[in-house]
Amino acid sequence: MKFDEVNEFRKRAGKMMNAAGIVLTEEESRDIEVADMGLGRLAKEGLELVTYINTDRYCAKELVILPGQTCPEHRHPPVSGESGKQETFRCRWGEVWLYVEGERTEPMQASIPQASRTHYTVFHEIVLKPGEQYTIPPNTLHWFQAGRQGAVVSEFSSRSRDESDIFTNPHIRREPVISE
Amino acid sequence: MKFDEVNEFRKRAGKMMNAAGIVLTEEESRDIEVADMGLGRLAKEGLELVTYINTDRYCAKELVILPGQTCPEHRHPPVSGESGKQETFRCRWGEVWLYVEGERTEPMQASIPQASRTHYTVFHEIVLKPGEQYTIPPNTLHWFQAGRQGAVVSEFSSRSRDESDIFTNPHIRREPVISE
Numbered sequence: 001m002k003f004d005e006v007n008e009f010r011k012r013a014g015k016m017m018n019a020a021g022i023v024l025t026e027e028e029s030r031d032i033e034v035a036d037m038g039l040g041r042l043a044k045e046g047l048e049l050v051t052y053i054n055t056d057r058y059c060a061k062e063l064v065i066l067p068g069q070t071c072p073e074h075r076h077p078p079v080s081g082e083s084g085k086q087e088t089f090r091c092r093w094g095e096v097w098l099y100v101e102g103e104r105t106e107p108m109q110a111s112i113p114q115a116s117r118t119h120y121t122v123f124h125e126i127v128l129k130p131g132e133q134y135t136i137p138p139n140t141l142h143w144f145q146a147g148r149q150g151a152v153v154s155e156f157s158s159r160s161r162d163e164s165d166i167f168t169n170p171h172i173r174r175e176p177v178i179s180e
Numbered sequence: 181m182k183f184d185e186v187n188e189f190r191k192r193a194g195k196m197m198n199a200a201g202i203v204l205t206e207e208e209s210r211d212i213e214v215a216d217m218g219l220g221r222l223a224k225e226g227l228e229l230v231t232y233i234n235t236d237r238y239c240a241k242e243l244v245i246l247p248g249q250t251c252p253e254h255r256h257p258p259v260s261g262e263s264g265k266q267e268t269f270r271c272r273w274g275e276v277w278l279y280v281e282g283e284r285t286e287p288m289q290a291s292i293p294q295a296s297r298t299h300y301t302v303f304h305e306i307v308l309k310p311g312e313q314y315t316i317p318p319n320t321l322h323w324f325q326a327g328r329q330g331a332v333v334s335e336f337s338s339r340s341r342d343e344s345d346i347f348t349n350p351h352i353r354r355e356p357v358i359s360e
Contacts, residue, residue, distance in 0.1 A: 021201020023272065023310035052313060053268040053336055058238035060268065060336035088233040088240065092203065130203035133232060156233055156240035156336060 002179060005042060006034045013048030013064040020093030020152040022062055024050060032064075037072055038173030044113045047071045051160070059085075059160040063153040065096060065146035070113050073099075073120050073143035073168040079161055084138030087157035091128035095147035098126040101140055110145040119169035128153070141168065182359060185222060186214045193228030193244040200273030200332040202242055204230060212244075217252055218353030224293045227251045231340070239265075239340040243333040245276060245326035250293050253279075253300050253323035253348040259341055264318030267337035271308035274331035278306040278314060278324045290325040299349035308333070321348065 010032045017024060024032075033049045036042040048064040065071060076085035089098060097109045102124030109127065112120045122141045126134045128151075136142050138158075162174050190212045197204060204212075213229045216222040228244040245251065256265035269278060277289045282304030289307065292300045302321045306314045308331075316322050318338075342354050 025311045028311065052270055053315060055266060055315075057263075057266055057338040058268075058336055060240065060270075060334075083237075086235060086237055088238075090232055090240075131205045131208065135233060135235075154240075154334075156238055158237040 001034065001036050001040070001042065001176060009034045009042055009046070009048060009066070012066055016064050016066070016093070016150055017050075017062060017152055022092065022152060033176075035174070035176060037167070038176075039072075039116070039169075039171065041115065043068055045070050045072050045116060054160050056159050059155075059157045061155040061157075061160070063155055065144065065151045065153070067146060067148055067150045069150075070110070070145040071143055072116065072172060073122065073141055074165045075139050075141045076161075077139055077164060077166055079164045082159075085158050085160060086135065086138045087155055088133055088135040089128060089144075090133035090154045090156070091130050092152045092154055093130055094149045094151035096128045096144055096151040096153055097147065098128060098134060098136075098142060098144045100124050100126065100136060100142045109147070116169050119167075121168055181214065181216050181220070181222065181356060189214045189222055189226070189228060189246070192246055196244050196246070196273070196330055197230075197242060197332055202272065202332060213356075215354070215356060217347070218356075219252075219296070219349075219351065221295065223248055225250050225252050225296060234340045236339050239335075239337045241335040241337075241340070243269075243335055245274075245324065245331045245333070247326060247328055247330045249330075250290070250325040251323055252296065252352060253302065253321055254345045254352075255319050255321045256341075257319055257344060257346055259344045262339075265338050265340060266315065266318045267335055268313055268315040269308060269324075270313035270334045270336070271310050272332045272334055273310055274329045275327035276308045276324055276331040276333055277327065278308060278316075278322060280304050280306065280316060280322045281320055289327070296349055299347075301348055
């Protein structure tokens with residue numbers, strides 16, 4: 001990722017959290033994580049987030065999905081004998097379309113990112129508007145996209161181990177590489 | 181607690197969450213928990229809350245502390261071999277004064293509720309403004325009060341077992357009793 005691009009997406013995410021009434025400290029604003037998953041097409045596939053707390057017992061994050069962005073399909077497998085990450089998504093602002101394993105929803109609201117279309121394989125749709133939430137069981141494939149305005153989503157979960165996530169797209173690297 | 185009083189506090193808490201930009205579903209608004217801890221003086225000692233999710237691994241709640249209200253001193257002990265509840269308080273709106281074990285802060289901002297003053301024993305003050313957070317270790321005595329406007333606080337934690345909480349005041353019953 002280019003430094004300027006990261007900065008631009010960070011600013012856009014900060015503005016959206018602000019619109020949602022979410023207050024961040026200066027340090028949190030400066031450090032908003034911009035994840036392009038190593039795909040180099042942040043406008044299409046990626047996510048912005050702030051991790052408030054991540055202990056060996058629980059985790060809480062604020063996620064921003066910008067208009068047009070999709071968080072690629074993945075699952076949270078068991079690690080070291082501990083069940084995979086279980087997570088609850090609560091929509092705070094905007095609208096988010098979440099896809100999980102189960103009966104295919106037709107027609108669905110999201111547009112699958114064309115450059116990666118074979119790496120999206122689950123199509124059971126859950127629509128979340130502000131105040132609505134959904135809990136994703138451990139080790140369940142899921143991906144999500146926001147509605148026209150984007151979305152801000154609170155994630156409450158068991159311990160987060162991003163480095164263990166299994167993405168359907170084998171080209172994805174969850175850890176960021178930032179260049180000047 | 182009288183039904184009318186519960187209703188009044190529920191409404192006030194709902195308004196404060198609204199001011200904080202927190203969106204609740206209709207059902208959540210109707211069911212805001214009003215906890216007087218069995219003391220019968222809700223304006224002085226009590227709390228309003230919405231539990232978003234509570235699994236055997238993690239829990240997330242939205243807490244409202246109305247102006248003048250104090251959440252009485254308590255701790256979360258180990259249960260069935262599991263370490264006590266660990267919790268992170270993140271102030272979303274208003275200002276909250278949290279007291280934990282440690283060096284006494286003098287002068288402190290909170291006024292100790294006079295009817296229960298002997299049941300407050302820890303006075304190390306943590307001030308949280310919007311965007312600020314603090315993590316309370318398991319089994320640590322703590323209590324909290326809001327500033328002049330009240331406060332809305334997100335609580336992220338390990339599993340919540342309210343019925344196991346140990347309050348310093350032996351008259352406290354955490355489970356509510358509501359009369360017509």
